[in-house]
Amino acid sequence: MSRLPYWIAVVPLLAACSGAWNDPYPASDRQSNTLYSAFIERPKHLDPVQSYSSNEITFTAQIYTPPLQYHYLKRPFVLIPHAAVEVPTPVFLDAQGRELRNGADSAQAAFSVYEIRIRPGMRYQPHPAFATRPDGTPRYVPIGDREAGGIHELRDLTETGTREVKAEDFVYQIKRLAHPRLHSPIFGLMTEYIVGLKEYGERLKGVSDAMVKQGRKDPWLDLREHPLEGVEVVDDYTYRVRLKGKYPQFVYWLAMPFFAPIPFEADRFYSQPAIAAKNITLDWYPVGAGPYMLTVNNPNRRMVLERNPNYFGETYPAEGEGDDAANGLLEDAGKPIPFIDRAVFSLEKETIPYWNKFLQGYYDASGISSDAFDQAIQMGSGGEVTLTDEMREKGIQLKTAVAPSTFYMGFNLLDPVVGGETVEARKLRQAISIAVDYEEYISIFANGRGIAAQGPLPPGIFGYRDGEAGINRYVYDWVGGEPRRKPIEVAHKLMEEAGYPNGLDRKTGAPLVLNLDATARGPDDKARLDWMRKQFAKLNVNLVVRATDYNRFQEKVRKGNAQIFQWGWNADYPDPENFLFLLHGAQGKVKSQGENASNWVNADFDRLFERMKNMDNGAERQQIIDQMTEIARREAPWLWGLHPKEYGLAHAWVKNRKPNQIANNLLKYQRIDAVRRATLREQWNRPVLWPLGLFVLVVVAFTVPAVLVIRRRERGTARADALVPAAR
Amino acid sequence: MLRYLVRRVLYAIPILIGVNVLTFALFFVVNTPDDMARMQLGVKRVTPEAIERWKQERGYDKPLLVNAAATGAARITDTIFWNNSLRLFAFDFGKAESDGRDIGHEIATRMGPSLAIALPVFLVGLAAYVTFALLMALFRATYLDFSGVVLCVAAMSISGMFYIIGGQFLVSKLWNLAPISGFAGGLSAWRFMVLPVAVGLVAGFGESSRWYRTIFLEEINRDYVRTARAKGLSEGRVLVHHVLRNALIPILTGVVVVIPSLFLGSLVMESFFGIPGLGSYTIDAINSQDFAVVRSMVFLGSLLYIVGLILTDISYTIVDPRIRFE
Secondary structure (H helix, E strand, C coil): CCCHHHHHHHHHHHHHHHCCCCCCCCHHHCCCCEEEEEECCCCCCCCCCCCCCHHHHHHHHHHCCCCEEECCCCCCCCEEECCECCCCCCEEECCCCCECCCCCCHHHCCEEEEEEEECCCCECCCEHHHCECCCCCECCCCCCHHHHHCCCCHHHCCCCECCECCHHHHHHHHHHCCCCCCCCCCHHHHHCCECCHHHHHHHHHHHHHHHHHCCCCCCCCCHHHCCCCCEEEEECCEEEEEEECCCCCHHHHCCCHHHCCCCHHHHHHHCCHHHHCCCCCCCCCCCCCCCEEEEEEECCCEEEEEECCCCCCEECCCCCCCCCCCCCCCCCCCCEECCCCEEEEEECCCHHHHHHHHHHCCCCEEECCCCCHHHHEEECCCCCEEECHHHHHCCCEEEEEECCEEEEEEECCCCCCCCCCCHHHHHHHHHHHHHCCHHHHHHHHCCCCEEECCCCCCCCCCCCCCCHHHCCCCCEEEECCEEEECCHHHHHHHHHHCCCHHHECCCCCCECEEEEEEECCCHHHHHHHHHHHHHHHCCCCEEEEEEECHHHHHHHHHHCCCCEEEEEEECCCCCCHHHHHHHCHHHEHHHHCCCECCCCCCHHHHHHHHHHCCCCCCHHHHHHHHHHHHHHHHHCCEEEEEEEEEEEEECCCEECCCCCCCCCCCHHHCEECHHHHHHHHHHHCCCCCHHHHHHHHHHHHHHHHHHHHHHHHHHCCCCHHHCCCCCC | CHHHHHHHHHHHHHHHHHHHHHHHHHHHHHCCHHHHHHHHHCCCCCCHHHHHHHHHHHCCCCCCCCCCCCCCCHHHHCCHHHHHHHHHHHCCCCECCCCCCEHHHHHHHHHHHHHHHHHHHHHHHHHHHHHHHHHHHHCCCCHHHHHHHHHHHHHHHCCHHHHHHHHHHHHHHHCCCCCCCCCCCHHHHHHHHHHHHHHHHHHHHHHHHHHHHHHHHHHHCCHHHHHHHHCCCCHHHHHHHHHHHHCHHHHHHHHHHHCHHHHHCCHHHHHHHCCCCHHHHHHHHHHCCCHHHHHHHHHHHHHHHHHHHHHHHHHHHHHCCCCCCC
16 A cells, blocks of 8 residues: 555656557667558468469569569559560561561461560579578578478578579469469469460479379479470570460569569479478568568568568659659659668458557558548548548548449349340340449448449549540439439339339239349448348339358359349459450350359450450550440440549658559558657557556555455454345 | 276267267358369459369368268268368368468467467456455445446446457557557567456456356355354455355366367457467458368367366366265
8 A cells, every 4th residue: 555656656657768558569669660561361372373362462562573563653554664674565476477567467466475684683582592502502402301390480591592583583483373283373364375384284284293193292393394385585684475366465464473583492492391391381481582571471460571682773763643743752753762671561350450550650551441431531511532630630641542443233144134135124224223323322331432433444444534425324414514323214214115114024013023142241231232222122123132151142143143243353454454354255154154244245345355455555445445335334234333442541751652553562662751650659659547546546445445344344243233144 | 087087088089070070061061162262262263173173182072971983981981071070180180271381380379379368367367256256245235245246247248349349449549558459479478468368357257256256155155154154264264265165166167168278269359459369260260261270170179178078077076075086
């Protein structure tokens, strides 16, 4: 008791000395040049041949150096060299291998040849795979079970080395796409284009199976010994890729880690059974030549990227677009990048702690969850979006951008009611397109974060048209300088023409019942689905929601058992082909397990698609896209749904941050004012100590009388009124 | 005693087999091997060939429980169930389907963080709840006891999720007293343990304290307690040395059985506080349809539960010498 005042005095003193109590990071890191971020889902693959998810590419894009990359500031997105010296221009060959000269119709090309020249002098990050003994032999190959016994993580192998990146490393990685044990998600797609890749995969499988039969478990396939017809090394800094026909989108793939260099030494090192048995694999410990290297990989808790000391060196872009200069995005023009020494990514599965840590300054940037939307954003009377006072006082910056994604509601065109090419079915789909009010949906369920789609292409993708020229005239009118959804009476009329006057089947007199297959997980989904029923009820159509789990949902769509469904697509690259192929007949889900989930087949659309996909961007391509969009709008295989708008927040100490939904290697451009961050964190997170004092007082307030009562009872005589009553 | 233990261990084998069959059946009622392959290979550009290859490599191209095409013992042994479940009994958990990591190694690594939270909650909680319950028993039928019961009922009525979110908001966000989530190795882990342990203690307070109070009140009216008082023992001594000791059997029934399960951690708590323990491992595995991890965790959970029951039986003989293994 007598020491209580002492503690009351000492505790605040301790608090003042030790900084913020709620700081999750070590005190020694407070002013370090470190970016703090979070990941929600642990990455499964960091091997560039397998990695395809957005949560994985957050890491791999900083580590690997594919030949190309996107310009950080320019919009629409522009490809620029990364590991390559220049963006390659294809040479087109005819079936006899003769070059098609200028003026020849490149659409007739039997082959396209991309010759890619890479920068000399690029070096890999320090890694044990490159460590050598004095005699030049690899230090850790072969590694015995005894030596491997003391190894638990890659960093337990203390000796490292490096070497220059060579063209053969790029070729090696392309060969890895066909590796039978790696399951590259783009192997199937690339077999359609890279000459000989399919046969190469079969050959490798044969070789691998034979090695396994000989009793070697997961043996190393030295791909240098197995040439691939369509890919060749020209010299140390040049390689060629030969494609079937013309595939202009190939350059976009060259900007993805699938085509980054992998040294054979790394493949050989990780293939050793003693190493693999310790869970030390290329899938877990990447080897790259990019600006950062992964130094801590504990996806259960934390992943750390640190500056690669061997990075070849780039400079911050000197050109941007529009307001970039005014927004301070060109202040670092020409300076060497990366700016940040270290990036710490912590596992944060729940949105509430993620958001609160951002507000406390422990994460440098954050998205906005629906729960936190009202705390962060306020809508002006004119619909303009601004930050709330609380955010502004903290100096938080708001960045918004429409994502190159689309969330649509699809009709299964194989269905006898909503499908088919008949005029009636088309009018039914058009009527539903008018009735389902996506503007309302965006307002209610997305806090206004999205734009109602007018067609398959989102803004920012070539072919998208803005304004009056871009509206879907089957659903909207242009009124007062903006699109306005057609009145429901128009939809009723279409229903009548479709054979369902007032929602009743003209032939049978029965009410029209349609089925929506959806994945439903929680109360939020119920509200959405109830809303959807109301939209259909505007047409007196009874919408039956068949809620299911994602597995069954996929199965239904795959087998063509769904009638109406909701789905989405995120762009792989900024080309209209990457969206319009979702409606291409050859991609039919039921017929060929492709990505056309509606199973829509339209001969005119498909013919135009085949022409459009191989064209360079220009007036002619735009014209064809306009025609395709018009056909798609008229036939309405989808309700075009919405394109989500991404809202991102960043603290004032984060510089050079610009939303970019296509590129992922963004860390190297960002800069942190660590001193300012440390000051503000300290200011925002001063411990509030009165609750501790109150807690102590409450405990004392209960304990003291209790102790006194016990003492009194112990010392009291056995009087009748002091006897302990029986328990009730 | 040894015979009894051997018998219990032998009983455990059919139970574990039953749990395995049930887990297997439930998992594959909801998921097919194709679903698993799709989940692991991603949702974009997955070809039927890639799915077949994935299943083939992991043995998921075989029949589930009975291989009608095979003959003899192979009808049973050449199945997914046999190939995947039998080795669990040798504690060979295999590799996770989502990332190919060794499950045994993951379990060993994640056990520590789970225990770092569960053990303090268990030990401090047990001491705190028993003490509070004894105090309520001491002050039974007074306003203090009544207030305690009201507090317990109120605490029981609130969802565990509320304690987590409320705790994070008050302690970390409003008062800035502890990190809101995260974990660190070594001694610095204590900073991250404060809040989840406190939340765990508060969340379990109502139910446990009220239960223990009921047990103590049952004992407190027994003849031996009256005799102890008549001997002139202090009330505190009566409670601790007589009531508490004799109330231990029902307490042990509930307490010892959960000790082995502490290794498995808490599903929700670990997710919210970013604790890299076995609870979050299990949740992740369920979400990613990783059957290898799910079956390993269920097997481990049921095994630890059986161990807990055996330990409970043993503890009975320690606290009550009249109990014998028969």
